[in-house]
Amino acid sequence: MSQLTRRELFCLSAAGVGGASASGWLGALAAHAAKPLAGKKAKQCILLWMDGGPSHHDTFDMKPDAPADVRGEFTPIQSSVTGLQVTEMLPRVAKVMHLAAVIRGMSTGESEHGRARTYLHTGYRVGAGGLQYPTMGSLMTAAAGEPADAAMPNFVVTGTHLNPANWSYVASPGHLGPRHTPLIVADPAGGVANLKPGVDDAEFDDRAAVLDQMTRGFLRDRPAPPAAAQATAYQRAVQLMRSPKGKAFDLSAEPLKVRATYGDHAFGKGCLLARRLVEVGVPFVEVYHAPTPGGWDNHTGARAKEVKTLALPQLDQGMSALLADLKDRGLLDNTLVVWMGEFGRTPKVKPDGGRDHYARAWTTLLAGGGVQGGAIVGRTDKTGATVEDRPVSAADFMATVCQALGVDPETEFQVGERPVRAVDKGSKPLTELF
Amino acid sequence: MTRPQLLTGIVAYVLLSAPAVAAEPSFEKDVLPILRAHCVSCHGGDKPKAGLDLSTEKGVTAGGKSGAVVKPGSLKESPLWLNVSTDKMPATGPKLTDEEKAVLRTWVAGAKTGTVQPVKPGQKRGVTAAAKAVDDAIEARLAKDGLKPAEQADDSEFLRRVYLDLTGVVPTAEKAVAFLDDTSPDRRARLIDELLASPEHGRFAGEQWAALLSAEEPELRPKLAAWLADQFNRGRGWNAVVSDLIAADGTGPETNFVMAHAENKQPVPEKLAGATARLFLGLQLQCAECHNHPFTEWKQTDFWALAAFYSRARMATKPPAGLSDSETPVIKLPPPKKGEPAVDLSGAVIPIGANAGRAAGKPVRAKFLGGPEPGLDPKGPFRPALAAWITAADNPYFADATVNRVWAELFGRGLVNPVDDLSPENPASHPEVLRALADEFRASGFDRKHLIRCICNSKTYQRTSRGTDTAGEKVYARVPVKVMAPGALYDSLVRTTGVKEVRLDVYLPSGGRGGVTAKRPAREVFVRFFGTRDPDAPGTEYTHGIPQALGLLNGPTFTRPTPVVEQLVKDKVMPEKAVERLYLAALARRPTADETKLMTAYLAKRTDPAIGYAGVLWILLNSPEFVLIR
Known part of the structure; x- marks a missing residue:
């Protein structure tokens, strides 16, 4: 093995990474890893997850004519769509409702948090077929194939207060295996852990160049799959360190004015991070919104107060900023934004002001990604208790997201000897949305 | 497979164990x-x-x-x-x-290979003969495929491999030097004995098995791992250990297998049936929970008949607290509809689960897989009968399933793959090896250490992993390259660098409880963070991603000078000697002349040796050779 000069290393790097650095860190491998996707540009997705289950009565399916113990404390206001009213708590969101479609016929039957979170994230009921199913981001990115940009992760989850007891539903790749586990950025303002080298850049480059030699030597003697996989993971990690796109994780690079528009709270920062990641091509980002450990789970008056003072105003600020910003930057046509929780809340308000779990009739939103803005699909009865028109199951909803993202819901994954569909049989996407 | 074929299999087994008629x-x-x-x-x-x-x-x-x-x-x-x-x-x-x-x-x-001689039941062949039986069968197959076996691994390759496989940690630099300089002909056999006798062996094996036995309940794992470590180190038969796990009563650590398959702190018979079949019998029965198995002969009733043995396992919440078989079945049925007779749930019987398809609610009586209905006292307990059947010397699955898993621990994948899918439709790559080792394992009283000793002393295990042909690796012309388990990676990092702990500034990426890392022991955080591989997946799969690579590249522990580096600086050794010490500590070998040149050239540009040595160490720790078992 002869010592390569710096100049030769640079020549190697020209074949692959094309990054800003002078060293050729596994440059030859990079040429294989960074194959662009053939054909048209893939769609991207941002999932805004309202953990705990927001009330449809208190957000996008208001019942102002119902009795006081059903309509609740909030007054409807007119939105930017004729005939569509939303809660007074979401004045900024009201102004961008022409970008979003409201699905009022969610009817999913699972009203226990854990089971419903999994059902809505996977489209399959817990325990169905004795399998664990992939969360939405794992499913969509796996179905879409290898990422166009090997330097960036293809599925990122962000947001604090991830429910520590039950949060694997957000990040579990299920039967797809650990390769499809998301990169988790627990603190959206904190960025990716360990992304910066612990030594100065020149030292890092020198070390990486020698490491490159060691790696090549090992691969020459033993070109075994685990050795190649190790080299690829390291190469992607170093590419991320060096990629200008890695800066997408750094919110401080954003102008103060923009940061202020999104809001100085985890959800607003998560939305801003999502926009920055989508901008550099990350296919799927999930932003988890639960400003308190209870999230949207407003069983009691005290919890309802948390929702009123924290969850709703932060949602208003973050989501309205995100939709407007995506629109302004021309990203919305290609980016589907999903707003949902695991279920709605009971039509009746309890004496202390709380509402309990309710899965028979509730509401979600879809925006962008070719979805018709301003559409209202489905209808509940006078009290928001039953779906009178266009009921939507979790599998139907998943199939609709698939359609928006250009993924075939009948895509089959091989799990051992058994083919498993991306979305369960019998699901019907909401084709009228497109 | 059809029912008659299964019967043939069992008959063949019986013939094999009866000395009067030699099957071979x-x-x-x-x-x-x-x-x-x-x-x-x-x-x-x-x-x-x-x-x-x-x-x-x-x-x-x-x-x-x-x-x-x-x-x-x-x-x-x-x-x-x-x-x-x-x-x-x-x-x-x-x-x-x-x-x-x-x-x-x-x-x-x-006389396909004409090499494996049958043994009489109850009579051990002994390590040398068993190792030879393995080698003969492997080499016969290679000859048949027109492949040449690779040469034997050199001492450093063998040393590091056997250390990691048997104790889950790399040897110290001192140990590496001693072994590499040892010229006695029996040094490898002695090292195998030494490692099997060390407490690290039980600790490592216990950790691996605890992960399998409590896959969905990481919180229960430490106690189970400690208990298993003790069992392994005491050299108890695997049959006795498994028996304790299945029939566990009271509050001891062995109850954690049953309790790892629970909901709301109560054991779930169908979870236990699936795990029991997979882990102890090498059978994938879980499909049969809801319908007759599509690819094998197992019926839904077979699954539930196994679950019925667990139908009374309960955790008492009031004193006397603890796990036991109570008189009330775990699953209760709704009251019968008018005109329908009430389902009799007395004795070892279980109704097919509510979500298990059309047959839901149908009562199924406890029965051994492919065997008879045991005569059980209707008052219970039932689990001891199941434990006795599974771990009996004539159980048709237990020895094969265990041998296959141990083979997979040492070679990265089983003789049958997936490791828990032993069925006539999915034959072993080397049936003679599986049979010879299962006979030996049975004859040894299910002595796991003896089984490992037999395999590790074979030429097959001691071959090099070097080579480029893919066909040869599948039939063990050379040894597959494996990936360290997360615990082994942690312990090896600690031993190599001399640090007290490797703290990662990360958020746990998957599964289980406890998202926040701050208050947990550093090793636990590390193991969970690097635990990206399914415990049943082949050991040849590298599954770490970007976050894991970043953790090792830039994590806080290795950017500071570590004790091993500080010692080198203090000793004022020559750069060549320092490079050698670091290679020995990290890779259990001496550097080649080219590597010494490469590393000293890197060092020559550093004025501060602490930075330089830290750099060399960083390079070695991040190279594929470190995390892989070559």
Whole structure:
């Protein structure tokens, strides 16, 4: 093995990474890893997850004519769509409702948090077929194939207060295996852990160049799959360190004015991070919104107060900023934004002001990604208790997201000897949305 | 597979264990006496007829003037069999009896490799013979495939591999030097014994098994791992250990297998049935929970009949607290509809689960898989009967399933893959190896250490992993490259660098409880963070991603000088010597001349040796050679 000069290393790097650095860190491998996707540009997705289950009565399916113990404390206001009213708590969101479609016929039957979170994230009921199913981001990115940009992760989850007891539903790749586990950025303002080298850049480059030699030597003697996989993971990690796109994780690079528009709270920062990641091509980002450990789970008056003072105003600020910003930057046509929780809340308000779990009739939103803005699909009865028109199951909803993202819901994954569909049989996407 | 085929399998097993009828006749003991009685008066002596000498194995193999008389494995192409079976031979004297013909037939037909000699049940072959049985079968298969076995691993390759495989940690630099400089011929066998006798062996094996036994309940794992470590280190039979796990009562650590398959702190019989079949019997029964298995003969009732043994396992919340078989079944049925008789749930019986398809609610009585309904006291307990059946010497699955898993621990994948899918439709890559080792394991009283000792002393285990052909690796022409388990990676990092702990500034990426890392022990955080591989997935799969790579590249522990580096600086050793010490500590080998040149050139540019040595160490720790078991 002869010592390569710096100049030769640079020549190697020209074949692959094309990054800003002078060293050729596994440059030859990079040429294989960074194959662009053939054909048209893939769609991207941002999932805004309202953990705990927001009330449809208190957000996008208001019942102002119902009795006081059903309509609740909030007054409807007119939105930017004729005939569509939303809660007074979401004045900024009201102004961008022409970008979003409201699905009022969610009817999913699972009203226990854990089971419903999994059902809505996977489209399959817990325990169905004795399998664990992939969360939405794992499913969509796996179905879409290898990422166009090997330097960036293809599925990122962000947001604090991830429910520590039950949060694997957000990040579990299920039967797809650990390769499809998301990169988790627990603190959206904190960025990716360990992304910066612990030594100065020149030292890092020198070390990486020698490491490159060691790696090549090992691969020459033993070109075994685990050795190649190790080299690829390291190469992607170093590419991320060096990629200008890695800066997408750094919110401080954003102008103060923009940061202020999104809001100085985890959800607003998560939305801003999502926009920055989508901008550099990350296919799927999930932003988890639960400003308190209870999230949207407003069983009691005290919890309802948390929702009123924290969850709703932060949602208003973050989501309205995100939709407007995506629109302004021309990203919305290609980016589907999903707003949902695991279920709605009971039509009746309890004496202390709380509402309990309710899965028979509730509401979600879809925006962008070719979805018709301003559409209202489905209808509940006078009290928001039953779906009178266009009921939507979790599998139907998943199939609709698939359609928006250009993924075939009948895509089959091989799990051992058994083919498993991306979305369960019998699901019907909401084709009228497109 | 169809029901009759399964029966054949069981019959064959019974034949094998009964000494009266040898399923694999030996030439010396079974075939030669027949040839002597009927053939050698003509085909023997100084001038054998037709140049065919049937008095020795060599002569039989050599054949006569008209060519070979036995084509191993093919009756139709073996004149010896054709002539004898049609009574054309012997030309004079009495013809062979049916029994004698049967022995000859079995010998010719089964002489595929002609190498593995059967053992009598209860009688160990011993390490050398068992290792040879493995090697003979592996080499026969390689010869058949026209492949050459790779050369034996050099001492450093063997040293690091056997350390990581048996104790889950790299050797110290001092140990590496001592072993590499040892020239005694039995140094490898002695090292295997030394490692199997060390407490690290039980600790490592306990951690691996605890992960399997409590896959969905990481919180229960530490106690289970400690208990298992003790069992392994005391050398208890695997049958006794498994028996304790299945039949566990009270509050001891062994109850954590049952409790790891619970909901709301109560055992769930169907979860336990699936885990029991997979982990102890090597059978994938879980599909049969909801419907008859599509690919094997297992029926939904087989699954639930197994679950029925767990139907009364309960955790008492009031004193006397603890796990036991209570009188009330875990699953209760809704009251029967009008006109329908009430389902009798007394005794070891369980209704098929509510979500398990059309047969839901149908009561199923406890029954051994492919075996009889045991006569159980309706008052219970039932689990001891299941434990006894699974771990009995004549259980048709237990020894095979365990051998297959141990093989996978050492070679990265099983003789049967997936490791928990032993079925006639999914045959072993080397059935002779599986059988020879299962016989040995059974004969040793399910002594796991003995089994490991047999495999590790084989030439097959001690081959190099170097090589580029992919065909050879599948049939063990060389040893597959594996990936360290997360705990082994942690312990190896600590041992190599001398740090007290490796703290990662990360958020746990998957599964289980406890998203926040701050208050947890550093090793636990590390193991969970690097635990990206399914415990049943092949050890040859590298599954770490970007976050794990970043953790090792830039994590806080290795950017500061570590004790091993500080010592080198303090000792003021020459750069070449420092490089050698770091290679020995990290990779259990000395650097090549080229590597010394490469590293000293890197060092020459550093004015501060602490930075330089830290750099060399960083390079070694991040190289594939560190995290992989070559």
